Amino acid sequence: MATKVHNMGAVLTLYFSYLVYAMGLIAASQLAGSPGDGWGLSAAWGVEAKDVISALSVMAIGKFVSYPFAGFLADRFGRRRIVLVGIALTAVFFILLPLSPNRTVGMLLAAVFGAGNSFLDAGTYPTLMESSPSNAGTMNILIKIFISAGQFVMPLLVTMVGTRHWRVVPIAAGIYMVVMGILAFVVSFPDYRRIAAEQLAAQQAAEQDAESGQSPTRARFAVEGVVCLVFIFCTNGIVYLANQALPQIGSNIAHLSTSQGRGLTQFFTLGSVVAVLLTAVISSRGVKSINFVPVYAAFGLVSVLLLNIGGMHSLTGMRITAFLIGYFVSGGIMQLVLTAMSDFFPKSKGQIVSWYWMAGAVGGFVLPYAVGAIVPSTKDVPGDEATRLLASGYTNVVWLAVAFSVIAFATAVFIFLRHRSIFRAIESVRAKA
Structure with a gap:
């Protein structure tokens, strides 16, 4: 289309x-x-x-x-x-x-x-x-x-x-x-003012047309807005963690060499690029972009979990995992949720973009920073014990990333359901007009 x-x-x-x-x-x-x-x-x-x-x-x-x-x-x-x-x-x-x-x-x-x-x-x-x-x-x-x-x-x-x-x-x-x-x-x-006015008018018309007892047909920042900010906080935290810690995770959990661990970031980036291209192609065929959000979030959770699955602790397994994380977590889902949030609040798109990426920046600091607190120092620790401590530390880092992924998935599902509810009502009003 x-x-x-x-x-x-x-x-x-x-x-x-x-x-x-x-x-x-x-x-x-x-x-x-x-x-x-x-x-x-x-x-x-x-x-x-x-x-x-x-x-x-x-x-x-x-x-x-x-x-x-x-x-x-x-x-x-x-x-x-x-x-x-x-x-x-x-x-x-x-x-x-x-x-x-x-x-x-x-x-x-x-x-x-x-x-x-x-x-x-x-x-x-x-x-x-x-x-x-x-x-x-x-x-x-x-x-x-x-x-x-x-x-x-x-x-x-x-x-x-x-x-x-x-x-x-x-x-x-x-x-x-x-x-x-x-x-x-x-x-x-x-003409951003005209476009925002048209989108806001459509939401107001749907709200007036809604029957009593139905769920609200207009988004509220305290609900939908905050949920979107929680999503980007968690997801961008995972992306920053992957960019900075994938080599160490590969080396210390899957026992890859240093060069092999560094190479995981290339597969992460490749997955991200492939996701953008495929998502754009599929969207051009008429699939609404919001439909990708819960699917990508679900597979993103599974992909992060694979980092702690022993069966994936080989060079090939870790490369596949890095590619999947890049595809489902860093392959455009953050931009898709930003689009949904801007749909919710069409009058303030500029401010929405700012608050959204601010929340993402905080997440991008918190999760990578937590690595320093979770992974123990091995400065004066003997070799074998240091290896064990690092493996345990980075395993716990992954579990924290999994927890972030669970929250991201839950918020993604909520965003999808609310977006579908609100904009189905708007489409219904337009069909009656």
């Missing part, structure tokens, strides 16, 4: 902007370099590579602090202006970072990038949903393709230009974002 996409210029500009946004997420690992080799930010700042990584992690603070008002401003002043702010801040980060003289300036620029990400998210996700309201879920999850592409391309670019000219890559990325900003300024964006 073909679905028309309006404002294609804005849609493509935003998608291609996320290519460079994704590069910023891995800038620390790709541009840190080595003071001994005389290249990268570590040499420019006169610090070690670990200090570069910690400095650029400040982008998370910039993102978290700016999220609350980025969404409000997107709803108040329009998507285009907020997107332009996000693109401008991202360009500043990339152009000035390789020219920064010390770690302090680098931290400031990282905070600027984090703020730019918040503004870009707050303007982008609503624009994509408003460009094709009947296929909003697919519009959102396609962003992941561009993020994955950007993270794939940046290491290749750094390698291609060589360590001597490493500054070329971030400066070129900044210039690229300037071009994206010019395009965002000239292309047309959806």
Whole structure:
């Protein structure tokens, strides 16, 4: 079933902007370099590579602090202006970072990038949903393709230009974002106020048409909104844990080699990309995106549980498990629930995006941080005992992830049922009109 996409210029500009946004997420690992080799930010700042990584992690603070008002401003002043702010801040980060003289300036620029990400998210996700309201879920999850592409391309670019000219890559990325900003300024964006008014009017009509005694046909933030935030808190926590701890889980639970454990993240990423592509194809055949949510959440729970199943503790078994977790947990389900939450509250899409990803950011901190508390230190422990302690510790980490997955599944089912109930009522009213 073909679905028309309006404002294609804005849609493509935003998608291609996320290519460079994704590069910023891995800038620390790709541009840190080595003071001994005389290249990268570590040499420019006169610090070690670990200090570069910690400095650029400040982008998370910039993102978290700016999220609350980025969404409000997107709803108040329009998507285009907020997107332009996000693109401008991202360009500043990339152009000035390789020219920064010390770690302090680098931290400031990282905070600027984090703020730019918040503004870009707050303007982008609503624009994509408003460009094709009947296929909003697919519009959102396609962003992941561009993020994955950007993270794939940046290491290749750094390698291609060589360590001597490493500054070329971030400066070129900044210039690229300037071009994206010019395009965002000239292309047309959806009339978000008109679209929100139409969607809100449909919900109000369904609520008035509902017979007494039926369940409410309008979402309430204290119920549906909070449930969506709990979902993203749990799910994004699992995704961050997988990104950071899958190698250690593979090495300590399944006894893989260090290189084999690191390779699990590739299968995790592959699963995520395949899920986005297949979900988009299936959605284009007329399957509503909300229908994927409980199914993916259920299989996501099973996939995480497989990490602690002895029969999967082989190289092949762990690769399959990593692929499945990437597919069902990181393959677009978070964007699909964001779409559902925006459907629930059409008047405040910008704020919804901000609160949603803020809750996700908290989850992305809590679960990985818990690893340090759960996994015991083995600094002065003999080899065999250290191996046993690490295996036990990471097994408990997986059980915590399973608990998060159970909550995510329960909330996913609730979101699906409420979305179906509300929008069936709306479709019924439209059919009578």
